[in-house]
Amino acid sequence: MKFSKIPTATITRLSRYSRALEELDEQGLSVISSEKLAQFCEVNSAQIRKDLAYFGEFGVRGVGYLVKELLFEIKRILGLNKNWHLGIIGMGNMGFALIDHSNFPRQGYHFVAAFDNDPQKIGRMLSQGFPISPMSDLEKIALDRNIEIAVITTPAAKAQEVADLVTKTPIRGILNFAPVQLHVPEGFLVHHIDFTVKLDRLAYLLGNLPPDPSMSSASRSPRISKHLL
Amino acid sequence: MKFSKIPTATITRLSRYSRALEELDEQGLSVISSEKLAQFCEVNSAQIRKDLAYFGEFGVRGVGYLVKELLFEIKRILGLNKNWHLGIIGMGNMGFALIDHSNFPRQGYHFVAAFDNDPQKIGRMLSQGFPISPMSDLEKIALDRNIEIAVITTPAAKAQEVADLVTKTPIRGILNFAPVQLHVPEGFLVHHIDFTVKLDRLAYLLGNLPPDPSMSSASRSPRISKHLL
Incomplete structure (x- = not known):
């Protein structure tokens, strides 16, 4: 194998x-x-x-x-019989939406740290049991808590700067929600989440739906929604 | 064709x-x-x-x-040379994160309505130029503003109830962010977004990365992050 x-x-x-x-x-x-x-x-x-x-x-x-x-x-x-440690960077709406999303721990992905540079946010205690940390603590916390994947949820304009910092830590992978392409050194992994790709597929199918729903062939398993990500 | x-x-x-x-x-x-x-x-x-x-x-x-x-x-x-009208249901962190995300309008997806049942949220004016509406107005607003796709960002426990309401309107497609499978009638389209599927792939690749980053073959296009959704 x-x-x-x-x-x-x-x-x-x-x-x-x-x-x-x-x-x-x-x-x-x-x-x-x-x-x-x-x-x-x-x-x-x-x-x-x-x-x-x-x-x-x-x-x-x-x-x-x-x-x-x-x-x-x-x-x-x-490799999902192990738990993965995630750090989330950018505690805006998306950051909070993700850190509170039940799918992550259910699938073995555990947020162990959260970062932001907003003084109003730093120190705020999260329901996960740790506070929001400043970006200056990224490397130390990544080592201490063994962060393996960084989830970037900053605005687009900040994401590359954040990625550059991440690549200087032992973290080797990024899941990027910011609407921007990130450039990282060789040997480093970045996956980009773009919701609109999924919408394209939905839009295409909707644009080609038969006019009469009862005649539809586009939805052959009507009782099961699709896991397509 | x-x-x-x-x-x-x-x-x-x-x-x-x-x-x-x-x-x-x-x-x-x-x-x-x-x-x-x-x-x-x-x-x-x-x-x-x-x-x-x-x-x-x-x-x-x-x-x-x-x-x-x-x-x-x-x-x-x-079918992306047309603009699509989206209504978002559930104005928690995820709802706000999505409605403010620049990727949607850039790709022709325009939020034209937002819904929530929280009295504290209903009536709140959004930067998009419309207020958050109560769910009871869904059908009327769907018709008035020609909503084509509903984006569901409610908690899991509410999502099926919301989907049932959506299927009673002219809306024919749902993009579901709630961590639950939705059951809808024949002729209706549901796509489910599960971020953790993307994480699985990242985790798998990280688990199989060569130990020395400079020897890596896992990231052959290092300067381009991947659009994999």
Whole structure:
């Protein structure tokens, strides 16, 4: 198994499979066929089998996948059987929205620090049990609390400056919510979140919806909303 | 050209191509090869040609794509040469973060209404030029302002109730930020935003980074952050 050969699209689909399996597990399902799982995730079943084949053999012929087992294996593959430490930089509306969002800890992502340069915000105690720190403490706190990923939620104009500071710490990855492209040194990872890409897809489908909703083919799994991120 | 046959993955990639082309256009580039564009978007050039082939012939052999022209065509395909009217429901931190985010209007998505049921928030005038309205006005305002997409930013426990109300209006699509699966009738579109899927990918890559950053192959385009949503 050579990790570097695995397509990043496979990794993104594994996340979607794991979200689907979690939901199926919560619904009490113990076994699912690759066809059903594929339908749930909006891929074809050959794709699922191909994605999983990078990592070994899964599933029981004629039966399908054991939901809990496959979920465990995918989480292991993605490295989600460990907890990740996140630091958030920029405590505006987006910062507070994210730090309070229940999805993060549920998926093993724990905010362990928050930073801002606004004197009015610095020192404010958060419900997570730590105060907002000044940016000047970034390196020290990153070391002390073992921050692995920085989540940048500053205004666009500040984001590059913040990224430059982050790259001087042991943090090696950034999830960037600021609407700007960040430039970082080799060996450093930046993923950019742009909500409007998802809107484009929705807009495209809406623009091509059949006029009569009852005739729609655009929403074949009407009772399941789509995890498409 | 049969729209229903176009894979949704193609639509998502078209969004990414359009974001990349916008950036290249801003940088003053007028022509780009399919190889360069592919590298920029992290796909292979055959994929770009295949995706575009659904919609006609683009590019000049031996030259590449004219940046402005291809951008215009992709926006036309995605229906982004029109402006979309969005209504946001749930004016907590996430609601304010989104309504103030510059990416939306830049991409043709305009918030034309905001809703909340908190008496302390109702009536508050927003910088966008309209006040926060009570949910009881949803149907009337959706009609009056021609809302096409509802953006749900309520707590998880309220989101299904809100979605049920939305489906009773002429609005036909929901972008859901609440951490819960929404069930909607046939012919209605829901896309769910889950930031942690993006984190999974980052975490996976971080977990498999070579120890020496200078030896890294995980970040081959170090000066360009990735549009991966």
